Amino acid sequence: MSFASKVVIVTGASDGIGAATAIKFTKEGADVTLVGRTEDKLAKVAAECAKHGKNPLVIKADVSKDEEAKTIVARTIQTFGKLDVLVNNAGIFFLDDIMKPNFMETFDSTMNTNMRAVALITHLAAPHLVETKGNVVNVSSIGATMVKYPNFVSYKTSKAALNHFTRSLALELAPHGVRANLVSPGPVYTDIFNKAGLADFVSDLKTETALKRVGEPDEIADVILFLASEKARSVTGSDYLSDNGSLLM
Ligand SMILES: NC(=O)c1ccc[n+]([C@@H]2O[C@H](COP(=O)([O-])OP(=O)(O)OC[C@H]3O[C@@H](n4cnc5c(N)ncnc54)[C@H](OP(=O)(O)O)[C@@H]3O)[C@@H](O)[C@H]2O)c1
Numbered sequence: 001m002s003f004a005s006k007v008v009i010v011t012g013a014s015d016g017i018g019a020a021t022a023i024k025f026t027k028e029g030a031d032v033t034l035v036g037r038t039e040d041k042l043a044k045v046a047a048e049c050a051k052h053g054k055n056p057l058v059i060k061a062d063v064s065k066d067e068e069a070k071t072i073v074a075r076t077i078q079t080f081g082k083l084d085v086l087v088n089n090a091g092i093f094f095l096d097d098i099m100k101p102n103f104m105e106t107f108d109s110t111m112n113t114n115m116r117a118v119a120l121i122t123h124l125a126a127p128h129l130v131e132t133k134g135n136v137v138n139v140s141s142i143g144a145t146m147v148k149y150p151n152f153v154s155y156k157t158s159k160a161a162l163n164h165f166t167r168s169l170a171l172e173l174a175p176h177g178v179r180a181n182l183v184s185p186g187p188v189y190t191d192i193f194n195k196a197g198l199a200d201f202v203s204d205l206k207t208e209t210a211l212k213r214v215g216e217p218d219e220i221a222d223v224i225l226f227l228a229s230e231k232a233r234s235v236t237g238s239d240y241l242s243d244n245g246s247l248l249m
Pocket of ligand 1: 016195
């Protein structure tokens with residue numbers, strides 16, 4: 001899957017699935033924009049990309065802050081001259097509880113990062129994607145459709161909204177030759193669980209998948225690259241599961 005001469009933005013590229021995705025796109029010849037808030041982690045991913053002969057554009061930005069998010073597409077166009085693929089991957093995950101006094105804080109920050117930022121960045125990217133007949137891959141979650149575990153209402157709501165947003169986007173941009181798809185991972189070994197104070201939760205989920213395993217970031221990156229590639233030219237509005245059979249259970 002060659003992405004030579006393609007320009008790709010990956011949000012949440014400083015860690016986990018986004019880092020694996022950015023490195024893979026670079027390996028396949030793309031010019032990549034890495035977006036995240038943590039400079040030292042971004043620098044490590046940039047160094048990995050550079051090993052494949054391409055220096056990425058590194059943008060330190062909090063996607064939930066409009067003024068910072070607005071720089072992402074503009075700086076990418078300034079640097080690389082066009083945009084072929086937008087991967088909206090940045091995401092946060094909190095334990096919440098509808099009864100807790102701070103519920104609206106976790107709800108707002110989750111929706112702002114996992115959904116609103118995607119709408120803003122996609123809105124700004126759309127005219128450039130129309131020019132290149134490019135595509136969008138949004139990273140959702142099986143939580144968008146599965147309500148098995150309580151206390152993740154904000155996360156699950158944000159991802160359900162993302163799914164509907166992406167299908168609507170696919171329909172709206174189809175006449176322009178632009179595709180939009182979702183990847184919905186099941187549990188994947190990344191730091192997202194540690195950040196939520198749930199370090200052991202992900203290993204426990206192993207027994208709850210049909211294949212009795214938890215995914216790796218690289219496996220999700222492979223699906224993202226497939227959807228972004230010419231091989232998926234007839235795929236739009238789809239939700240690709242990579243969940244080790246979690247939703248079968
Ligand atoms: N791991 C799983 O089991 C799993 C399952 C289903 C879906 N997902 C989805 O996969 C995506 C990636 O998650 P992951 O597991 O790779 O998590 P991760 O390792 O915690 O990485 C999350 C990435 O998002 C970035 N990010 C978070 N908030 C941001 C903000 N406001 N502005 C800019 N960047 C931000 C983080 O960078 P900084 O902290 O440097 O900003 C980091 O690069 C998320 O959308 C998540 O919901 C993950």
